[in-house]
Amino acid sequence: MVLFNSKNEEYFKRGETKRRSIVKAFTWRTLGTIDTIVISYFLTGEIKTAVSIGGIEVFTKMFLYFFHERIWNTIKWGKRGISKSS
Template identity: 35%
Template sequence: METRLRSIVKAVIWNLIGLSVMAVVGLVVTGSLTAGGVMAVINSVIGFTTYVIYERVWSRIHWGRSHG
């Protein structure tokens, strides 16, 4: 079973990657660094929260795991 700390660290790293990508996409689409940054932050907060919940749910599902 994965610890909560591990799930959170994984989510933070993934979130930083997503934040960077979303900021660039927002900048390209809107032409504004501020608008791109706001879009990226909103996306990151939503993404972080849903990813942590998703990981915790899957950590309780035993299907597909090998033991031994």
């Protein structure tokens, strides 16, 4: 499994770069954190608590998303244009 080897050309031909995965993680987490803050505010009625919850989960979920994305990028299942023998 290749997660960080930037010299593996075949890997990059069939998948995304690390930079793209990182940018996707940041943009997705921004949206997700806003959602978490809004939901937390509706549940607690306290903006300070809502922002605290959002502030914690933004880092944990960004970390988890990055590795989830990199692992899925190594799986051939469901990708088009990739032969089963490669």
